[in-house]
Amino acid sequence: MEAMTALLKALFGSLRDLMPIILVIAFFQLVVLQEPLPNLVSILFGLLLVVFGLTFFIFGLEMGLFPIGESMAQAFARKGSVFWLLIFAFCLGFGTTVAEPALTAVAGEAAEVAAEGGMILNDELAMEEYANGLRYTVALSVGIAILLGVLRILKGWPIQYMIIGGYIGVVILTMFAPPSIIGVAYDSGGVTTSTITVPLVTALGVGLASAIKGRNPMIDGFGLIAFASLLPMMFVMVYGMVVA
Amino acid sequence: MIAWSHFAEIFIDTVSDVVPIASIIFGFQFAVLRKPIANPAKVMLGFFYVILGLSLFLIGLDLALFPLGETMASQLTAPNFIKQFQLSLGANFEWFDYYWVYLFAFFIGFSTTIAEPSLIAVALKANQVSGGSISVNGLRIAVALGVAFGISLGSYRIVVGDPIHYYIIFGYVVVVIQTFYAPKLIIPLAYDSGGVTTSTVTVPLVAALGLGLASTVPGRNPMIDGFGLIAFASLFPMISVMGYAQITQWLNKETKREDEENAL
Numbered sequence: 001m002e003a004m005t006a007l008l009k010a011l012f013g014s015l016r017d018l019m020p021i022i023l024v025i026a027f028f029q030l031v032v033l034q035e036p037l038p039n040l041v042s043i044l045f046g047l048l049l050v051v052f053g054l055t056f057f058i059f060g061l062e063m064g065l066f067p068i069g070e071s072m073a074q075a076f077a078r079k080g081s082v083f084w085l086l087i088f089a090f091c092l093g094f095g096t097t098v099a100e101p102a103l104t105a106v107a108g109e110a111a112e113v114a115a116e117g118g119m120i121l122n123d124e125l126a127m128e129e130y131a132n133g134l135r136y137t138v139a140l141s142v143g144i145a146i147l148l149g150v151l152r153i154l155k156g157w158p159i160q161y162m163i164i165g166g167y168i169g170v171v172i173l174t175m176f177a178p179p180s181i182i183g184v185a186y187d188s189g190g191v192t193t194s195t196i197t198v199p200l201v202t203a204l205g206v207g208l209a210s211a212i213k214g215r216n217p218m219i220d221g222f223g224l225i226a227f228a229s230l231l232p233m234m235f236v237m238v239y240g241m242v243v244a
Numbered sequence: 245m246i247a248w249s250h251f252a253e254i255f256i257d258t259v260s261d262v263v264p265i266a267s268i269i270f271g272f273q274f275a276v277l278r279k280p281i282a283n284p285a286k287v288m289l290g291f292f293y294v295i296l297g298l299s300l301f302l303i304g305l306d307l308a309l310f311p312l313g314e315t316m317a318s319q320l321t322a323p324n325f326i327k328q329f330q331l332s333l334g335a336n337f338e339w340f341d342y343y344w345v346y347l348f349a350f351f352i353g354f355s356t357t358i359a360e361p362s363l364i365a366v367a368l369k370a371n372q373v374s375g376g377s378i379s380v381n382g383l384r385i386a387v388a389l390g391v392a393f394g395i396s397l398g399s400y401r402i403v404v405g406d407p408i409h410y411y412i413i414f415g416y417v418v419v420v421i422q423t424f425y426a427p428k429l430i431i432p433l434a435y436d437s438g439g440v441t442t443s444t445v446t447v448p449l450v451a452a453l454g455l456g457l458a459s460t461v462p463g464r465n466p467m468i469d470g471f472g473l474i475a476f477a478s479l480f481p482m483i484s485v486m487g488y489a490q491i492t493q494w495l496n497k498e499t500k501r502e503d504e505e506n507a508l
Contacts, residue, residue, distance in 0.1 A: 017364070020355030021309060028316055028348055038312070046308025049300045056297030057361050064290020066369070068269060068281065075277045084276050095264040101257065102447055113468060159432050160423045167416045174409045183408055183471030190474040191447060193439045195298060196265060199365035206373055217373045222432035229439035229478055
């Protein structure tokens with residue numbers, strides 16, 4: 001009975017989270033565009049799935065992703081091997097990004113931009129090569145970003161100087177990078193961090209910062225995602241310069 | 245009503261998204277840490293819930309919202325629609341004739357961010373770590389306002405055709421200045437909130453909007469100008485989250501000062 005109330009409460013919470021989208025779409029469809037809602041049954045059924053999906057995701061988050069991220073961080077801290085921890089950080093960043101569907105999609109579009117802009121030959125092979133190169137560049141940069149972020153937590157470096165340094169790097173590279181890659185590069189920062197990576201990486205950072213003496217989980221634990229969205233921008237611009 | 249092959253396809257996609265993550269985690273757990281996982285059954289069930297939840301979520305969005313939202317993005321940017329609501333008198337559209345587009349961008353940015361699962365995850369964690377002083381919904385609304393503003397500004401940029409880097413560099417300057425004045429505890433979280441906002445829900449709808457705008461506004465190249473909205477959506481949450489913390493801090497100071505004055 002108690003589990004049922006908890007589930008109902010969670011379902012209701014998910015529905016409340018989705019309410020804004022439903023209202024926005026309904027308002028624009030009915031009032032602004034003045035068109036009817038097509039296949040209402042399918043929409044309602046879809047919404048039901050979304051509500052259940054979000055609820056399951058959040059349950060799974062608290063049961064699986066958060067605990068494993070934190071317990072691994074603590075195990076690494078106890079083991080005391082910086083080398084293996086950094087290898088793990090790199091693999092986590094690289095491995096989760098290289099297969100990310102959003103990145104694959106963006107890389108494909110970027111290859112078309114490059115072909116149209118005359119940066120590469122306008123044929124299938126050259127475009128595929130370019131897209132794959134871009135994908136590995138971004139994955140490599142996310143791997144290095146998580147590694148750097150973990151190193152920062154270990155050493156307790158202040159995040160703001162590193163991020164500001166990164167911004168200066170982005171600005172300088174923008175001046176030299178081919179114009180057609182700039183939009184892609186700026187976007188690549190946002191698309192790399194998937195829905196499963198974010199909770200895991202956050203739990204890892206917070207777990208590490210709580211396990212190490214003298215670190216504050218609020219100040220030192222967050223920030224890994226910030227590195228993972230900044231470094232790809234720089235790497236993609238460098239990639240654009242190298243290819244051109 | 246729902247094709248099983250479609251469900252299977254999305255489920256397999258999500259599984260293959262999780263496989264590299266799971267193999268890295270379990271590989272290191274067994275080969276390097278050499279320790280069994282505490283509560284393996286519960287963790288496995290948790291992973292299963294995450295995969296199932298995400299698949300249902302994506303299928304539901306595909307069924308209910310994405311087609312409608314994407315068509316809407318292209319309808320709102322179509323010249324016929326803009327003509328109907330044109331404010332300027334000339335034959336060509338001025339930037340303010342696209343006001344419905346900016347409004348749509350604002351509201352769709354806000355509402356998709358509120359539903360973004362990875363932002364919910366980070367907000368839950370931040371609430372737990374801060375001992376409750378950062379409220380889950382406060383953070384989510386602050387981030388959503390940032391995304392909303394970012395996407396409408398990004399749409400304006402596509403309409404007028406300014407180079408993207410001026411906006412981004414200006415945004416960076418604001419972030420750097422705020423960093424020096426915002427409460428220290430919020431800074432890493434604010435930096436993180438830039439990256440978490442743009443995933444499963446926001447990206448497809450925003451990409452459709454960018455593409456729709458860039459292909460209908462005269463003189464824009466969809467291949468080049470269609471990009472960049474995501475960058476706006478990841479920049480402005482940093483500003484809004486730090487701003488939220490600054491306003492809260494300032495309000496607390498004000499009430500404290502008032503209390504002291506009253507005590508005197």
